[in-house]
Amino acid sequence: MSSMFRMVGKQLKTHPSLIPLFIFIGGGATMSMLYLGRLALKNPDVSWDHKNNPEPWNNIEPNQQYKFFTVNTDYSKLKKDRPDF
């Protein structure tokens, strides 16, 4: 496993143009994995703990932002005009 890295490191010394490739591919893969992890852990459609929190989608507040990014909607400014259960 480490011999593979050493081989790649040796090739990089003679071909430094491959470094941007590692940066972009590595960065892309890292960002994808991080987003998948965020979806798995923070998405209210996913239930991990069947005993204590079986239906997380029932616990979202009307002014809670669960998406990664909002363009026009400021969730903190939304009215919370629904009763709590």
Next chain:
Amino acid sequence: MAYPLQLGLQDATSPVMEELIQFHDHTLMIALLVSTMVFYTILTTVTSKLTNKNMLDSQGIETIWTIAPALILFLIAMPSLRLLYMMDEVNNPHLTVKTIGHQWYWSYEYTDYKNLEFDSYMIPTQDLIPGQFRLLETDHRMVVPTDSPVRMLITADDTIHSWAVPTLGVKMDAIPGRLNQTTFVVSHPGVFYGQCSEICGANHSFMPISVEAIPLIHFEDWSTSMLAKI
């Protein structure tokens, strides 16, 4: 609506569709520029009399043609993700309309206040009056007020259908047993057409959608008259 020999997208009737058209123009321009450059490079390489048997590799050009495409893709991805999240936002709808796809017609339900339900069948070609559009007109149109966010709840009764109106930038599958939601705003009054967009049997091409947008002050007149008629 669509016209013969049309190549591009239909003109936008909703703010989302305007954004979609801008994104499409941006991305297509990038794609055309890249294709032109590649085509030119291939053409000059193939028709050139020059030969260099000692050129093996070059670190400089390899770096450039790694970083430049990554940058171009980033410039496509940023507007794309922004538009994707923008299309998903909830916008406090003024009105909810339910539509159910059947073989082979759409039915619409306006149940916010009273129970208004009607079916929308295509007008057969032999029954068209002059000026009407073939395969697009329906006997009852889905009427919505202009400048009002409308929530559509879409499902189907039998097979999968898809409710689409290109000029509004709306397409959502109608799946039996599932309720799909989408929203749109109609910017100006008019009649806008779409067609079923998921193969659903013999008359899949003959169950169009027509949306009529009228100013809000007239909307209640229409719903009252429809309730009296149905």
